[in-house]
Amino acid sequence: MRDFYNEFFRRKSFHLFRDTGSISEKDLEELNDFLKEVKPLDETIRYTCRIVKESETTCKRGAEYCILFYSEKKNEYLRNIGYIGEQIDLYLTSKNIGTLWFGIGKPDEKEYDGLDYIIMIAFSRMAEDRFRKDMFKSKRKSLEETWSGEELPFSNIVRFTPSACNTQPWITEHIDNKLYVYRYKKAGKRGIMPVKAVMYYNRIDIGIYLYILEMCLNHENITFERELYEDLSDDTVEKTLSAVYTLK
Numbered sequence: 018m019r020d021f022y023n024e025f026f027r028r029k030s031f032h033l034f035r036d037t038g039s040i041s042e043k044d045l046e047e048l049n050d051f052l053k054e055v056k057p058l059d060e061t062i063r064y065t066c067r068i069v070k071e072s073e074t075t076c077k078r079g080a081e082y083c084i085l086f087y088s089e090k091k092n093e094y095l096r097n098i099g100y101i102g103e104q105i106d107l108y109l110t111s112k113n114i115g116t117l118w119f120g121i122g123k124p125d126e127k128e129y130d131g132l133d134y135i136i137m138i139a140f141s142r143m144a145e146d147r148f149r150k151d152m153f154k155s156k157r158k159s160l161e162e163t164w165s166g167e168e169l170p171f172s173n174i175v176r177f178t179p180s181a182c183n184t185q186p187w188i189t190e191h192i193d194n195k196l197y198v199y200r201y202k203k204a205g206k207r208g209i210m211p212v213k214a215v216m217y218y219n220r221i222d223i224g225i226y227l228y229i230l231e232m233c234l235n236h237e238n239i240t241f242e243r244e245l246y247e248d249l250s251d252d253t254v255e256k257t258l259s260a261v262y263t264l265k
């Protein structure tokens with residue numbers, strides 16, 4: 018896998034794309050090549066990506082293109098798409114192409130090649146100086162709310178992972194040589210999203226978080242073994258185990 022550690026500090030959501038450049042044929046070719054390199058979490062889940070003009074979707078944020086994710090609905094397919102999509106988010110950032118994970122968007126085609134539409138990322142070329150300058154200034158939960166046990170060099174970095182409505186539905190517990198990653202939603206806490214939407218997007222968010230966590234482990238040259246768990250709980254459960262990393 019490519020190392021996008023430095024891009025993580027620069028990435029941000031372009032909620033509105035203004036003063037955009039244009040995406041060239043070469044950009045699209047390189048993106049298509051990168052799509053072949055992307056590593057899913059679960060190789061058994063069939064998925065595909067389509068790149069379409071923003072006008073072929075309900076997204077009206079001024080982006081030039083959207084990348085649409087379609088997947089078979091099996092196992093933890095939402096988590097899988099989060100893990101895949103974040104690699105693309107950081108790849109595009111590395112090319113000075115700004116992105117927006119766009120959960121509320123809908124494409125013209127809800128199905129493609131027998132797969133269901135899951136989510137999109139809008140993108141446009143942006144000037145280099147429009148990317149994030151100080152990640153630590155972005156709004157996030159505190160370290161104490163998202164990490165327990167001994168800190169690792171990246172505990173204070175991984176918490177800047179993006180999530181739908183900035184819900185940050187994760188907690189990592191570091192016990193002995195293991196990291197226990199949970200999908201976490203405080204019982205009874207209501208945000209602006211309907212419960213069904215929270216359940217959907219937070220599963221994508223967890224996949225994004227796992228990718229960023231692994232990227233950080235790789236950056237620190239910490240080798241690990243990963244065990245994934247199926248997330249069968251609903252929103253009445255506060256903490257659901259998603260993955261355990263055994264650090265070597």
Ligand SMILES: Cc1cc2nc3c(=O)[nH]c(=O)nc-3n(C[C@H](O)[C@H](O)[C@H](O)COP(=O)(O)O)c2cc1C
Nearest residue numbers: 029030032118119120121179180181182183218221
């Ligand atoms: C799965 C997912 C869905 C999102 N959906 C939307 C959306 O529909 N509209 C929007 O403006 N932002 C959306 N966002 C962007 C988040 O609001 C943003 O990532 C979060 O507030 C953190 O800000 P940052 O990405 O600039 O670090 C989404 C992000 C994720 C990860």
